[in-house]
Amino acid sequence: EVQLQESGPGLVKPSQxxxxxxxxxxxxxxxxxxxxxxxxxxxxxxxxxxxxxxxSTSYNPSLKSRISITRDTSKNQFFLQLNSVTTEDTATxxxxxxxxxxxxxxxxxxxx
Amino acid sequence: DVVLTxxxxxxSATIGQSVSISCRSSxxxxxxxxxxxxxxxxxxxxxxxxxxxxxxSRLESGVPNRFSGSGSGTDFTLKISGVEAEDLGVYYCVQxxxxxPWTFGGGTKLELK
Numbered sequence: 061e062v063q064l065q066e067s068g069p070g071l072v073k074p075s076q077x078x079x080x081x082x083x084x085x086x087x088x089x090x091x092x093x094x095x096x097x098x099x100x101x102x103x104x105x106x107x108x109x110x111x112x113x114x115x116s117t118s119y120n121p122s123l124k125s126r127i128s129i130t131r132d133t134s135k136n137q138f139f140l141q142l143n144s145v146t147t148e149d150t151a152t153x154x155x156x157x158x159x160x161x162x163x164x165x166x167x168x169x170x171x172x
Numbered sequence: 173d174v175v176l177t178x179x180x181x182x183x184s185a186t187i188g189q190s191v192s193i194s195c196r197s198s199x200x201x202x203x204x205x206x207x208x209x210x211x212x213x214x215x216x217x218x219x220x221x222x223x224x225x226x227x228x229s230r231l232e233s234g235v236p237n238r239f240s241g242s243g244s245g246t247d248f249t250l251k252i253s254g255v256e257a258e259d260l261g262v263y264y265c266v267q268x269x270x271x272x273p274w275t276f277g278g279g280t281k282l283e284l285k
Contacts, residue, residue, distance in 0.1 A: 107272075133222055154220060160232065
């Protein structure tokens with residue numbers, strides 16, 4: 061069974077970088093697409109980007125200057141880095157084998 | 173970006189009632205390759221989103237067949253034929269025909285009446 065688990069700090073200061081890890085079991089990240097999605101307070105969902113089976117990436121243009129998605133195939137993990145965060149980046153962050161398997165999500169608050 | 177407008181934003185239903193959710197796109201979602209990349213997700217309270225329907229009308233494995241999807245072009249519908257208690261939560265449509273970015277509808281919250 062495919063399982064994904066996000067990990068990372070729950071609190072980040074404004075202007076710093078947000079870094080999250082998604083650990084995948086039951087399936088190799090060298091197949092399919094592996095993405096990051098966030099849900100803001102309320103119901104709004106935003107697709108942030110994904111990394112493909114080959115390692116190529118696609119990002120939401122609204123984040124393109126701040127986002128990086130990378131991977132470590134030896135550990136079957138992929139990563140999100142979002143730079144220069146503001147309070148508007150406060151959200152629950154999900155990793156997913158896009159779009160059919162999702163992690164449980166991690167809440168990240170940006171606050172000083 | 174493609175804008176997906178979901179209606180209604182909130183839906184109250186009784187157990188056993190059939191309901192429909194609309195998702196309207198600002199552009200046709202028919203891709204040049206012939207596919208329509210419009211999916212439906214459900215997020216139950218306290219859980220992560222779950223894929224219900226992909227490519228407009230294809231039922232994801234393990235999803236009950238009381239869920240069905242239809243539509244084409246810019247207008248799409250998710251129907252639940254006989255709501256059950258486990259169906260409560262927020263439903264989202266999401267498109268990838270014009271990705272990046274993939275874009276989500278605003279969500280429809282299904283509640284018990």
